Amino acid sequence: MQETVQQMCDAQKHGGPDDAGIWTDAAAGLVLGHRRLSLLDLSSAGHQPMIWRDRYVISFNGEIYNFQTIRRELESLGHRFLTQTDTEVILAAYEQWGTLSFAKLEGMFAFAIWDQLEQQLLLVRDPSGIKPLYYYHNEAGIQFASETRAFRFMDATSQPNKNWPVFMLAYGHLPEPVTTIQNVKPLPKGFFIAYDARRKKKNLQSFAFYSFSERVADKAVASSTIADLLRKSVSDHLVADA
Template sequence: MCGISGFTFEDLALVKRMCDVLWHRGPDDEGYYVDAGISLGNRRLAIIDLKTGRQPIYNEDGSIVVVHDGEIYNFMSLRAELEDHGHDFHTNSDTEVIVHAYEEWGDDFMRKFNGMFAFALWDANRRRLLLARDPCGIKPLYYTILKDGSLIFASEIKAILQHEEIRREVDREAFHYYVNLRFTPREKTMFKGIKRLLPGHYLVMENGSIKIRKFWDIIPSPQHYSESYLIKKIRDVLKRAIRRHLISDVPLGVYLSGGIDSSTIVAFASEMTDEPLKTFTMGFGEPTDELEDARFIADYFGTDHKELVVSTDLLKDYPQMIWHADMPKRNLYPYYIAKEVG
């Protein structure tokens, strides 16, 4: 997880304040790019290429720059393809494929990515800003338009609120949706005027105008398959997805509840790692805790298991947990367990 922020004007102090608010998303490093008409910032949590992957990252002549939150899982194959087309790479980071892919394939380059991502790319020659978000919306990205037409964006709303012009005003329609549906649909947030870039979409700001386009969608194709075929297909897809998520230059872990979802992840992941998989479970010292179920799974697959039993009053930590969430959220406990065992 990293944090990105920026806007279409020059202000180093503001972009630093925005990144300071995102420190928890990337405590390992920070980086900035500021020029006439653009400011970009990044807080980095180093996962891949710990030595040379510092952001922002540029193309060969420095005319294209990107800040990125996420991971491009197929970056090695894309890198090989781009090198065959004559592109020179200067890092081992997955982020660098973004700038070269944009050079090579234009705005459709996101279609080639298999990953979870939110990034901001600045094309200095065209004075063009491009924001993009992964097809499933795993990585967050919010933006708003200021009175003068400038655009400001960030991984979290609290960073956008660092601009003094932006009012902390509730969007009543979004609030109505949340009370009735328990979520806010489409691009709406609980903050009036602040929108989220939808999953599978990219935004381009060029010559003072903004265009938003969809680059990915699910195309239904109803067909009849046997049960055995579907079981094998789901198993293969899960294995590929879990294997991709295990790509890292730092240790990884799994939140294990003992339920079918997390247990399936542990089952497959434990087959793909040389060292015992690290697993974590949270309980409250109550009969309904899932500690015993999780312990059974951890023992069965031989994981390096840690249990966190919360004996304090969680309500005391709720203000900070809500601050991290930005929007109403049904389950804040993953934040708590990450805080305690991190």
């Protein structure tokens, strides 16, 4: 299995050329792989998969724009950090708040967290669906990757979806949940999967909730508010060490 995951990672090297890592839990039959594009804390301290308190292991793709704010809150609660990465903040936030932590994250992200104690795998995708995350689940287990091309190394998931060209011609793209491979699905945006490795069962849940009850009747106020939000969004996106 480790060799297969290595091949899956190598197929996605173009998206993470700076570093690579493999982590294995042989007893659980689990292998996590990662290809890194360094954005925050460019040192080797940001190597992934990253382990937190000898319990949680993460493979994370993306960037959390408000990680410094969350980090300060966690530090006030007694957490201490060894790196300057947003990856470590995700792990500490999950330890502190569980799945409620996902709604606190602002940014583009897709990640997997393995809980060695509970034998549970979590797959999480950002509310806007900026970062992709695909998975395949059957009675034997679950496989996942950032790109569908990685699944060609998994025999059970390598059958092409013969209908995908029809969708491409009709829409000019592949609308979710359509993919080029049979039974490989995208994790819906704003959702997470909690996979119980002991029972081989998955639970799909949403963590992103929106309220549209607030109304702005004044056009000038609406225009000013939109401009302020756009400026803040651009500023938030400029957080990087690379």
